[in-house]
Amino acid sequence: DSGVTQTPKHLITATGQRVTLRCSPRSGDLSVYWYQQSLDQGLQFLIQYYNGEERAKGNILERFSAQQFPDLHSELNLSSLELGDSALYFCASSQGTTNTGELFFGEGSRLTVL
């Protein structure tokens, strides 16, 4: 058990809908990362937050947004969903932002858009 909790584990929804994925980082970790994993794109970095502030942005679509709350949990909001958004979404956490720290991953939220 990594200590990172993601909910829901599975989500099935229709095109055009909006969903929210939730992540609770390990106790003491200030940094949260969101990744999207799909068969054709592999693991793609979406966005990082550190202690409530956006720190880095990757290949995140404008339809997607995220935030980190004062209690350090994070939410990833996906709107106007398309079939191609079907993927496994991972949250990871780390203590800080240095390059030597490893990330601890949750078990992911599998999103299926029909």
Added chain:
Amino acid sequence: AQSVTQLDSHVSVSEGTPVLLRCNYSSSYSPSLFWYVQHPNKGLQLLLKYTSAATLVKGINGFEAEFKKSETSFHLTKPSAHMSDAAEYFCVVRTGGSYIPTFGRGTSLIVHP
């Protein structure tokens, strides 16, 4: 800039034989390198990491990796494969330039009885 290339998308071995999963990296700074494993329907678990200390790094479950700067490689090895090693393996680079970990495309390890 940083990037990582996993040279094999699939590696097939027999149980009890050695495992070699290859990874090459590119980095403008001194990198930190990691190997993660992902079992089906599970999250990613850290196997081992290199952060500029000893170049031969030992990890969990008998895996180890050697950092070779001259070859820009960080290959993962295990002397004897076990059925439970069947999984997806990811090589990851992280440098001072961006601090955001970059993942390779993954290598699927298949272990035959």
